[in-house]
Structure formats: structure tokens, C-alpha cells
Amino acid sequence: xxxxxxxxxxxxxxxxxxxxxxxxxxxxxxxxxxxxxxxxxxxxxxxxxxxxxxxxxxxxxxxxxxxxxxxxxxxxxxxxxxxxxxxxxxxxxxxxxxxxxxxxxxxxxxxxxxxxxxxxxxxxxxxxxxxxxxxxxxxxxxxxxxxxxxxxxxxxxxxxxxxxxxxxxxxxxxxxxxxxxxxxxxxxxxxxxxxxxxxxxxxxxxxxxxxxxxxxxxxxxxxxxxxxxxxxxxxxxxxxxxxxxxxxxxxxxxxxxxxxxxxxxxxxxxxxxxxxxxxxxxxxxxxxxxxxxxxxxxxxxxxxxxxxxxxxxxxxxxxxxxxxxxxxxxxxxxxxxxxxxxxxxxxxxxxxxxxxxxxxxxxxxxxxxxxxxxxxxxxxxxxxxxxxxxxxxxxxxxxxxxxxxxxxxxxx
Amino acid sequence: xxxxxxxxxxxxxxxxxxxxxxxxxxxxxxxxxxxxxxxxxxxxxxxxxxxxxxxxxxxxxxxxxxxxxxxxxxxxxxxxxxxxxxxxxxxxxxxxxxxxxxxxxxxxxxxxxxxxxxxxxxxxxxxxxxxxxxxxxxxxxxxxxxxxxxxxxxxxxxxxxxxxxxxxxxxxxxxxxxxxxxxxxxxxxxxxxxxxxxxxxxxxxxxxxxxxxxxxxxxxxxxxxxxxxxxxxxxxxxxxxxxxxxxxxxxxxxxxxxxxxxxxxxxxxxxxxxxxxxxxxxxxxxxxxxxxxxxxxxxxxxx
Numbered sequence: 001x002x003x004x005x006x007x008x009x010x011x012x013x014x015x016x017x018x019x020x021x022x023x024x025x026x027x028x029x030x031x032x033x034x035x036x037x038x039x040x041x042x043x044x045x046x047x048x049x050x051x052x053x054x055x056x057x058x059x060x061x062x063x064x065x066x067x068x069x070x071x072x073x074x075x076x077x078x079x080x081x082x083x084x085x086x087x088x089x090x091x092x093x094x095x096x097x098x099x100x101x102x103x104x105x106x107x108x109x110x111x112x113x114x115x116x117x118x119x120x121x122x123x124x125x126x127x128x129x130x131x132x133x134x135x136x137x138x139x140x141x142x143x144x145x146x147x148x149x150x151x152x153x154x155x156x157x158x159x160x161x162x163x164x165x166x167x168x169x170x171x172x173x174x175x176x177x178x179x180x181x182x183x184x185x186x187x188x189x190x191x192x193x194x195x196x197x198x199x200x201x202x203x204x205x206x207x208x209x210x211x212x213x214x215x216x217x218x219x220x221x222x223x224x225x226x227x228x229x230x231x232x233x234x235x236x237x238x239x240x241x242x243x244x245x246x247x248x249x250x251x252x253x254x255x256x257x258x259x260x261x262x263x264x265x266x267x268x269x270x271x272x273x274x275x276x277x278x279x280x281x282x283x284x285x286x287x288x289x290x291x292x293x294x295x296x297x298x299x300x301x302x303x304x305x306x307x308x309x310x311x312x313x314x315x316x317x318x319x320x321x322x323x324x325x326x327x328x329x330x331x332x333x334x335x336x337x338x339x340x341x342x343x344x345x346x347x348x349x350x351x352x353x354x355x356x357x358x359x360x361x362x363x364x365x366x367x368x369x370x371x372x373x374x375x376x377x378x379x380x381x382x383x384x385x386x387x388x389x390x391x392x393x394x395x396x397x398x399x400x401x402x403x404x405x406x407x408x409x410x411x412x
Numbered sequence: 413x414x415x416x417x418x419x420x421x422x423x424x425x426x427x428x429x430x431x432x433x434x435x436x437x438x439x440x441x442x443x444x445x446x447x448x449x450x451x452x453x454x455x456x457x458x459x460x461x462x463x464x465x466x467x468x469x470x471x472x473x474x475x476x477x478x479x480x481x482x483x484x485x486x487x488x489x490x491x492x493x494x495x496x497x498x499x500x501x502x503x504x505x506x507x508x509x510x511x512x513x514x515x516x517x518x519x520x521x522x523x524x525x526x527x528x529x530x531x532x533x534x535x536x537x538x539x540x541x542x543x544x545x546x547x548x549x550x551x552x553x554x555x556x557x558x559x560x561x562x563x564x565x566x567x568x569x570x571x572x573x574x575x576x577x578x579x580x581x582x583x584x585x586x587x588x589x590x591x592x593x594x595x596x597x598x599x600x601x602x603x604x605x606x607x608x609x610x611x612x613x614x615x616x617x618x619x620x621x622x623x624x625x626x627x628x629x630x631x632x633x634x635x636x637x638x639x640x641x642x643x644x645x646x647x648x649x650x651x652x653x654x655x656x657x658x659x660x661x662x663x664x665x666x667x668x669x670x671x672x673x674x675x676x677x678x679x680x681x682x683x684x685x686x687x688x689x690x691x692x693x694x695x696x697x698x699x700x701x702x703x704x705x706x707x708x709x710x711x712x713x714x715x
Contacts, residue, residue: 075679103465103682245659245667246551246573258552305466376681386664398483 029313030062035091035295036073036298042268042333052328061313063089074099081105088306088314091141091321094129094299094367095374101137102372107302109318111134116368122338126297129367137324139340142330143297144265145365146196147357149272149281154181154260160216162280166287169261170228177237184232184242185250185259189385190378191368195294198223198262199366200287201343205381207405210371213406217381218399226399232387243267243386254279265296269354270334281354283361295367297338331355373409380405449530454688462684470685472668477689486665487690491697493580497669498648501587505644506637508588509595514625516596517603527596541590542657549573549582549658573659576666583654583667591647593638602636604631638709645701649694670694 037043043144044067051063059300066087073092080086081103090096095341100106109115109130118139119127126143130136148169150162158176163169173183188192191205198204203221216222239247239259253259254268255275262268263284270277285289300318303310320326325340327335331349336358337343349355368374384402387393393401458477460470481487512530516523533541548554556569573579582652610628619627630637652671655661661668661676668676670690678687 071679078464078679078682081466083465099682104468105466241660242662244551244552244571244574245579246571247664248550248552250602379676379680383664386662390663392664392666 018151021228027309028062029059029310030064031089031317032087033063033065033089033091033317034068034073034076034087034215035065036068036070037091037335039067043335045332046329046333050321054317057320058316060354061317063317071293077105078103084305086303086305088303088310089317090301090303091298092301094126094140094295094297097138097299097301098132098370098372100301101132105303105305106137107304107306108135108137109111109139109302109315112315114319115139118322121340122322123340123343123362125295125362125365125367126338129295129297129370130299131371138299139318141298141300141321142327142335143295143338143362144336145293145295145352145358145361146263146284147281147293147361148261148263148284149268149279150261151253151254151257151259152278152280154257158260162282163285165285166197168173169285170232173237173261174235177235180258181260182239182253182258183237183260184239185247185253185262186229186238186243187250188240188242188382189383189389192294192296192347192378193263194225194229194381194385195366195368196292197229197261197287198222199292199294200284200289201225202287202289206369206377206410209370210410212410213403214376216403217406218396218403223395223399226385226388226395229385230391230395233389234391238389242382243390252273263293266334266336266352266354266358269352280355283357287369291361291364293361293365295362297336297366332371375410376409377406378408424549440714454691457685458692459690460685462688464682464684473685477685480686481690481693486668486673487670489666490668490670490696493576493667494649494651494669496580497584498645500584501591501648502641502644504584504588505591505595506640508592509640510599512596513599513603514629516598526599528695530596531593533590534597536590538590539657542586542654545582545586545654546573546658551577565608574663576663578666579659583651583658586658587648587651588653591644595644596626598636598640599633602633610689634709638705642705643701646698647704649698 022194025345028141035047039045039048045063047065055061055063070093073090074096077086077090077096078098081100086105086365090100091206097106107383112118115136119136122140123143127136128140130140148163154176155162155172158178159182160172160175163172169184176183191198195205198221199376201221201224203219203225204216206216229238233243239253241247242251247253248256248258250259250262250264250268251271252279254262254272257277269279269281300321302314302318304311306314322339323337324345327337328345331337331342331348332346334352336352336355337345337348342348343355343359352358368378371377381402384393384398384405388398457470459474461473461476512526515529516526519526546553550556551569551571553572555572556566559565560567560569571578573581582661606629606681611624612631614624614628620653649670651669652675655667655669655672659667661672665673674687674690674694677683677690
């Protein structure tokens with residue numbers, strides 16, 4: 001008798017627990033949202049207002065935002081893939097999409113019926129960073145690219161006019177390196193950094209079908225570009241912490257008036273404004289093949305580990321965030337919109353004076369390869385390019401080794 | 413009369429002392445779950461191409477990860493860098509720590525102040541002091557300011573952090589500076605346990621300070637010395653923050669140590685199997701060092 005009672009009560013208890021766990025539309029849904037919107041630029045405050053607005057429209061949904069810095073976002077998803085502790089929505093670097101997809105955690109958002117409608121509202125180039133094969137694993141949140149920032153005072157003092165070609169950028173860097181000043185700063189040596197110089201001269205990193213690096217990363221065009229940078233580094237006209245850990249960081253160097261020029265994103269405008277730097281910016285001056293900068297930005301990603309009801313609610317939130325209103329609000333705190341209507345919005349342009357310069361650069365900007373092993377490949381490139389620029393290895397030898405190592409990764 | 417039941421109760425009591433179990437179990441479970449289980453799991457992972465993705469299958473690859481580590485030039489470089497770090501920081505910390513302990517042990521007034529002063533770096537945050545060292549050793553840092561602008565010993569700033577050995581030197585100096593206080597405290601405790609009558613006997617025999625140090629102090633603190641050497645050697649293999657903050661492993665991974673390279677491979681390339689194999693290799697190295705040190709000390713004792 002006691003056993004029967006025990007079994008029945010256990011059954012009842014389990015059923016009640018299971019019923020309690022089921023998500024139903026109309027029932028309260030809490031969405032975990034991991035992001036890296038910056039608090040210091042006021043983005044988190046705008047995000048909170050937007051979340052309030054969304055929650056007012058969708059009474060059963062509560063968004064729980066969690067801030068994490070870049071590396072923490074990446075590490076947490078890597079760990080979460082294993083433990084199952086993952087968010088429902090993530091807003092992070094466009095480079096995360098192929099990596100997280102390789103962890104088999106991302107939801108194929110192009111399966112939503114209205115994905116195409118939502119995607120049609122945003123710029124095609126930034127949204128292409130979500131595309132793997134024919135499927136999309138996210139939608140663009142905001143975009144950016146890099147433009148050439150220059151310290152007006154330093155250029156005037158050295159009598160250097162604003163460069164109009166890439167070659168002039170390098171000559172100007174040498175002329176500007178005088179009286180303890182340094183002409184050019186490049187904080188890292190990955191494709192995010194040297195890619196624009198390679199592309200603008202007609203070179204590339206990998207074959208278009210991502211099958212090989214031979215003939216691309218070790219081509220004469222790339223070797224010439226890296227040799228130019230090597231000569232600048234040797235002359236003290238190029239600095240950066242990844243080539244020389246003793247170098248002054250870019251933000252500190254701009255603030256103290258040490259660095260004269262840098263190809264950088266919208267955050268440079270924010271930090272230069274904060275430090276009262278007398279600066280201006282132009283699209284990257286053209287090389288022999290035009291002006292091709294690198295595409296950056298962030299995407300929204302959803303997770304296949306979430307319950308279906310949560311996935312649907314998350315998709316609604318993401319559509320809200322990529323709509324004109326949210327995009328204009330975010331533009332006011334430095335997030336370059338991907339929403340086509342928001343890009344032309346007077347309020348957005350007023351908030352970001354450099355928006356037209358970025359828009360020009362965006363028209364020709366190029367995305368880095370969207371492949372799972374990209375992070376590993378870019379690290380190989382960064383290492384070999386640093387060895388070549390600092391003169392520890394012959395440029396051609398370094399780039400040949402680079403091609404061999406990349407091919408091994410591609411074949412893996 | 414003793415019944416069978418009494419006997420059983422007596423036996424169970426001897427076998428299962430519940431009070432001992434209650435005291436033992438939480439600690440054991442903690443160590444088992446957070447130390448032994450991860451170690452065993454890591455050993456298993458080192459033989460697989462371990463995938464951390466959701467519902468992904470990890471294929472068995474045998475010793476491939478070990479071969480990958482041993483044939484990776486940066487992994488080898490990081491091991492060499494770590495050994496260099498250990499060879500410089502361990503003896504320096506011991507010599508300076510012991511010297512400070514002997515000096516402080518000898519003074520009557522103000523020893524608390526000195527102890528606090530030397531112990532302060534130990535309790536400071538690694539990140540904070542590593543950042544301070546970066547400002548000291550950077551191209552436009554304090555050290556170059558003294559060398560170039562004040563003392564005029566060099567016309568150009570020296571790139572301390574720009575190349576492998578000088579950057580490692582900066583990291584070593586940081587390690588020594590931060591570790592001296594801990595050594596001082598441990599040696600101070602050991603010095604205070606040295607029997608005073610031995611010194612008095614030596615005084616009667618007319619021994620000088622140096623003789624007393626080598627003939628009485630050192631032999632009496634041999635046990636502590638061994639403990640310190642082992643702890644510092646393990647500590648040297650665990651160094652991570654100084655390198656990460658000072659150079660980030662740059663330029664071109666030339667200043668990586670085992671942990672920074674392991675972290676890089678784990679979280680930037682998601683190479684879990686590789687990193688597991690690497691940590692097994694590092695663990696073997698540490699075990700070999702410890703065994704060698706133990707046998708060396710026994711060999712000396714027999715002498």
C-alpha cells in the first residue's frame with residue numbers, strides 16, 4: 001500500500017513539475033540576452049530604454065540583459081556549448097557567427113517565415129556576415145568599417161597635406177615621424193588591420209572558394225604591402241603593441257598627441273572627442289585597386305538550445321532592435337545603423353557627424369571570410385605578419401609559411 | 413553476555429566511524445569533484461579531438477594531440493620560456509627572501525614595519541602590479557625616462573618589452589619583486605624555529621656570522637627550503653598574469669609561457685584536445701622536477 005502511494009505521489013509530483021516547466025505562448029517568458037553594448041558610451045542606458053519599450057509592447061516577455069566584454073562573450077558561449085548554459089539572444093562581433101556555428105549552437109534564423117522581410121530592411125553587405133552556405137545564422141545589429149583618422153595639428157606642424165593615395169599615406173607617415181611623434185599606429189597585424197592595404201592593392205587572403213591560401217596570402221602584392229609596413233616599422237614610423245608590446249596603446253597615443261594617423265572604426269571618434277584631439281577622418285585613400293576597407297560590426301544571434309516559444313519571442317525582439325526606431329536611438333550613442341531607413345535619418349546623421357564618411361567607406365568595404373576556422377587562420381596571419389614586419393623573418397619566407405599553415409587548417 | 417547483535421554493532425562502529433565520515437566527506441567530495449574528476453577528464457580529453465559544441469561527437473585520435481604539441485614550435489618556445497622564468501625567479505626569490513628574513517630576524521625594533529613593507533607586493537593584485545610594471549618598462553616608461561632623460565645612458569628609448577628576452581626579463585623582475593615577501597614570511601617562521609642553543613654553542617666555539625649561517629641556519633631550514641623550492645617551481649609553471657598583461661605573448665608569440673599558450677589554444681582556437689595534452693605534458697614536467705628535488709634532498713641528507 002505504502003509503495004503504491006509513493007509511486008502515485010511521485011508520478012503526480014513529476015507531472016506537475018513538467019507542466020510547470022512548459023513554455024506556452026501567452027505565458028511569462030524571460031529571455032537571457034548577452035551583449036557587449038558599451039556602458040561608458042551610454043549604449044547600455046539606451047538599450048535599457050529600448051527593452052522597456054519592447055516589454056511594454058509584449059507584456060509576457062521579460063528581457064534580462066547581461067553585459068560581457070568581447071573575450072568573455074566568446075569564452076562563455078564556448079563553455080555554454082558544453083554545459084548548456086547559453087543565452088536566448090546574443091549580440092556580438094560578426095566574426096563570432098562562423099565560430100559559434102562550428103560549435104553547433106546557433107539557430108538557423110533564415111528558417112523564420114519573415115526572415116527575408118526583416119533582412120530586406122538592413123544593408124546586404126553587413127548581413128552577409130551571417131551567411132554560411134545558403135543559410136543565415138543571425139541578422140546584422142550594427143555595422144562599422146575603418147576610415148583614416150589623422151591628427152590635424154600634427155599634419156599642420158609637419159607641413160603634410162592630407163594624403164589622397166595609399167602610397168601618400170606611407171610617405172606622410174615617414175614625414176610625420178619627427179620630434180618624438182610617430183606617423184602611423186596599427187594595434188594588431190591580423191586581416192582586420194592589414195587586410196584593407198592588401199585589398200586596396202588588388203591582393204587577397206584566400207581563394208574566393210576558400211580552398212587555398214597559396215598564391216593569395218603569399219602573392220607578390222601581399223609581400224609588397226608587408227615590406228612597405230616593415231620599412232615603416234624599421235624607420236620608427238609605424239608602431240603598435242602587437243609588434244612591440246612596449247609601444248604606447250593607440251587610445252593613449254592619440255590622447256597624448258603621439259600618433260598622427262590610424263585606420264580605425266567609429267570608436268576612435270568617440271575616444272578622440274573625449275580626449276579633445278584635433279582630428280579629421282577620410283575614407284582610406286585608394287591603392288592601385290581602389291579603396292577597400294574592412295567590414296566590422298555586430299550581429300544578433302539566436303540559439304537552438306532555447307525552447308521554441310523563447311526562440312520566437314527572441315526573434316520578435318531582434319526584429320524590434322533592427323527596426324528603424326531602435327537603430328536611430330542606437331546611432332545617437334555611436335552605433336552605426338544597418339537599417340537602411342535609419343542610415344538616412346536626419347537625427348542619426350546629426351548624432352554621428354562622420355556617418356557620411358563611413359557610408360562612403362562601407363560602399364566598398366569587404367568582409368573577412370565567413371568560415372569556422374577563420375579565427376585560427378587570422379591568428380596565423382597575425383603571427384607571421386608580425387614576424388615579417390619586425391624583421392625577425394624574411395617577408396616572402398614568412399608569407400610562404402603562412403600559406404602552408406593556412407592550407408593545413410583549411411584541409412583539417 | 414555478548415550477543416551476536418552486539419558484535420555486529422561493534423564491528424560496524426569500527427568500520428564506519430560516522431563522525432569521521434562527516435568530517436571527511438565534504439572535503440573529499442570537494443577535492444574529488446573539483447580536482448580529481450577534472451584531472452581524469454582532462455587525461456581522457458587529451459586522447460580525443462575534443463569538440464565542445466552542442467551535441468558534437470569527439471573522435472578518438474590517440475597520441476595525435478601529444479605529437480601536435482611536441483611538434484608545435486610555439487609550444488616548445490613557451491616551455492623554454494617557462495623554464496627560463498623558473499631558473500631565474502626561483503633562486504632569486506629564495507636568496508633575496510632568505511636574506512631579508514635573516515636581516516629582519518636580527519633586528520629588535522621595527523621588524524613589523526619591514527615585514528609589512530616586504531609583504532605588501534604579495535597581497536597586491538597581480539593585474540595592478542603587472543600594469544605598473546608595464547608602465548615602468550614600456551618605450552616611454554619610467555625606466556627609459558631615467559636611462560635616457562635623467563642619466564643619459566642611452567640616446568634612444570630601449571624597447572624592453574619589444575623583444576623576447578628583455579620582455580621576459582621584465583616579467584621575471586615582476587615575479588621576483590612580488591614573490592620575495594612570501595619567501596621572507598616562510599623563512600622567518602623557519603628561522604625562529606632554529607634552536608637558540610646551537611648558536612650559543614657556536615658563539616662559545618668562536619664562529620663568525622657567516623659560519624653560523626652556513627653551518628647552523630641553513631642545515632636547520634633545509635626542510636623549509638625544499639618546500640619553498642617545490643612551491644616556487646610549481647608557481648613558475650603557473651605564471652600567467654605577468655605575461656598576459658606585460659606583453660600578451662607578443663611580439664608574434666615570442667614571449668608565450670605554457671599557460672598563456674594553453675589559454676590561447678583553448679579559447680581562441682577551441683583546441684581542447686591539444687590543450688589537454690599540453691597540460692598533461694606540463695604536469696609530467698612538474699612531477700619530474702618535484703621527484704628530482706626530493707631525491708636530491710635525500711641524497712644530500714645521506715651525505
